[in-house]
Amino acid sequence: MKAVCWMGKRNIQVEDVPDPKILNSHDAIVKITSTAICGSDLHLVNGFVPTMERGDILGHEFMGEVVEVGRSVRNLKVGDRVVVPFPISCGACLACTAGMFSLCENSNPNAWIAEKLLGHSPAGIFGYSHMLGGFAGGQAEYVRVPFADVGPLKVPEGLTDEQVLFLTDILPTGYMGAEMCDIEPGDVVAVWGAGPVGQFAIASAKLLGAERIIAIDRFQYRLDMARERAGAADIINYEEVNVQDALLELTGGRGPDRCIDAVGMEAHGHGVTYAYDRVKQALMLESDRPLALREAILACRRGGTVSVIGVYGGFVDKFPMGAILNKSLTLRAGQCHVHRYMRPLLERIQQGEIDPTFVITHRLPLDQAPKGYDMFLNKEDSCEKVVLKVA
C-alpha cells in the first residue's frame, strides 16, 4: 500500500510499504478514506520529537471503513464506517476506566522509553514516534487499529467525512482546552495560536459560555478566521502589537480570566527571549520553546487558569513558577482524552452547534502529502488545515 513516511528531518515521502496485519486479537484493519495533517505532525517533521525512525508511517487523524477484525472484536464488523481517536486505549486499565484515555497504561509497548523522559508513560499514539509506541500511522491506504472495541466510533448515516474527521483529534483537543478552563459567566478567554486546534478552542470556549474570546497569532489570515468563523471577538497580531499591553487594555487591566496555550513547543516570538530559546533549543539545552506558555502565565489574571493543549515533549527553560504561585494560578494540561468527547461532540455536529469543516483550506490526494506538509509548514497559500483524500 501507499503510506506517508517520515524519512528524516524535513523529509516526508510517499512510500510503498507492506499492508497492515492483525497482530492482536482486538485489532481491526481500516481502509482509510480521509486523513489529515496535524500541527503536531510538524513537530515530527522539524525533528523536535525524539525516537523517530526513517520509514515511520505518519498520521493520527484518520477515518475509513473496517475491512478486517481480529477474533476478539465484538463492537465492530467489516463494512462499518468509523472515525478513530488518536490515542490508543485499552479500556481496561485504571486510567481508561477513569476516562483518562490518553493515559492508557497498556497501549505503549515502548513505555520504558517514555518513562525515562517523563517518569510514567502516556498512551501509545498512532504514527507519533517510537517513544509513544512505534505504531504505524493512518496517512496511508490502510491502518491497523488496536483495541478496536474501545476507540473507533461508528459514523451515523448522512454525515460527510469532513464533518466528522476532526473528531479524531483537533476538535476534542480544542474542546478539552476550553473545558479545562472551567469557564464561568463573564470570563474573558485568551487563546494563543489560531491554528486548527486554536480555532476549535475558541469555538468551544464560545459553546461553553465565555463572555469574550481573544485570539493571538502572527498570521492575519488565521486571525481573520478566528474572528469570522470561530467566534473570537478580538484578535492580537503579536508581530504588530505587544501582547501583554493589548491584553491588559482589552480586559481593563485584569488580564484574561482563562488562557489557553494552543501553540506548544515550537512557539515563535521576537526579541531577546525568542533568540535565547532558539539558541538553547538548537544546542539541545532545552527541548521545547515555551514562549506562548510564558506569555500566557504572565498575562493571566490573578487566580485565573492556564490550560495547555499545545504539545510539549521534554523540558522548558525560564518557566515562570513565581507567577503561578504568587498569582494563585491553576495550570492544567493534557493530551486529549479523545474517547470521552467523541460522542458528545458528534451530537453537537449533528445538531448544527458546530461545523468543524470551516478550518479546511486544502484538499489533496494522498500521494501529494509532501506538498501538503510543505504548504502547512510554510503557511503558504493561507494554509490552515490539509485533508488528504484516499481511495
Added chain:
Amino acid sequence: MTTATEPIRRYGGEAGERRMGSYQEYGRYSRRYTDRATRTGGTDVERRSRGLGWFSIGLGLAQIGAPRTLARLIGIRDDDETRNTMFAIGLREITSGIGILSQPRSAGWVWTRVGGDLMDLALLGKAMRSEENERGRLAAATAAVAGVTVLDFMTGQQLSKHGNGAGTRYEGGRAAGSGQRSERGIHVTQAITINRPRNEVYGFWQNFENLPRFMAHLESVQVLDGNRSRWKAKAPAGATVEWEAETIEDRPNELIAWRSLPDATVPNSGSVRFKDAPGNRGTEVLVELTYEPPGGKVGALIAKLFGEEPEQQVKGDLRRFKQVMETGEIVHSDASIHRGLHPAQPPEDLSDVELLGSRGGSEGATRS
C-alpha cells in the same frame, strides 16, 4: 511482619536456612519503606566524584560572589573583563557541580569538569603573558588547576569504566524500581499495580507455567510435583539455561516465594507479593528477584542476558504481566514486534516476526 503464627504453607525445610535465599531473607518484602535503601557512600570513586561536585559548586559560588578576592588570590588584574570571565566560569562550575551531584550517571558531568579545566589552563596561560598580572601567584594557581585536572581526568575515566549506573548507588538494590549488581549477585525489585482482583492476579502467577507468557527471557516452566518446577531460560546466541526450583512459601492471595535447587548453574530466588491497592485501584504486585551468576563464560552470558539494566527487564516483564491480566494479551505495535530498531511499518510477513505470548516486546533485551 511475617510471623510463625500465621497460617502459612512453608516448603523447603532445612534447605531454606542454608543458602543465600534463606527463609529469613524473604521477610524483607514486608520491611518498612522508611528504612529501605539508604543512600550510602558508594565506592571511593563515587565519593571522590561527589567531592568534586561540591568543590565545583563552592568554587563557582566564590567566583560569582567574590570575584575580586579570587582574582587577587590567583594574581590576576581585577577589572571588568576579569569579573565577567569569573562570572561565566562560576556559572560553569556550578552547573558541573549540580550535574555531578544530581545525575545518576555522573561520569559525563565529571568530563565537563575536565573540559572546563583545560579552558581554565588556557586562560591562565594567556594571563601569564600579561605584564599586569602577578606571575608568581598565577604559576601557583596554574599548578593547582593542573592538579585538579589530573584528578578530574582520573575520576572521569574510572566512572566511565564502571558504567556509573543508577542502581549502583543503592545498597542492596532494595528500593522498588531498582536493580543492582554486587558480588552477591543481581538483585531486582519492581512493583506494578494491576486493575484486577487480588485472587485473580495471584492465581495466574501461582501457576508457574504461565510465567513464560510475559517473562521475556523464560522459554518454559514445567511444574514437576507439589513444590518443584523445571525452568528453562533463553540465553544469548540461541543457548538455554535450565534449572530446577522449589516453592518455599505460598500464602494464597498474598505471597509466593521460590528458589533454585542447589545444583543450578545460576542460583536464583524470587518472591512476589500481592496486596490490595487502596480505594479499589486493583492489586499491587511487588517482585523481588536475586540471581547469582557464576564467574567465567556462563556468568558472562547471564550478565549479557540481563543487559546493562536488569531492573528494566523485570519492569518489562511486569508490564507484560499487567497487559495479559488486564487486556488478555501482550500489546504489539508495528515496531515492537521486531527485535532491535525497526520503522513503524507493518511487517512484510508475519512469519518473519516473533509474535506473542511473551516473545513480542524486546524491552530491556540485550541488543548485540
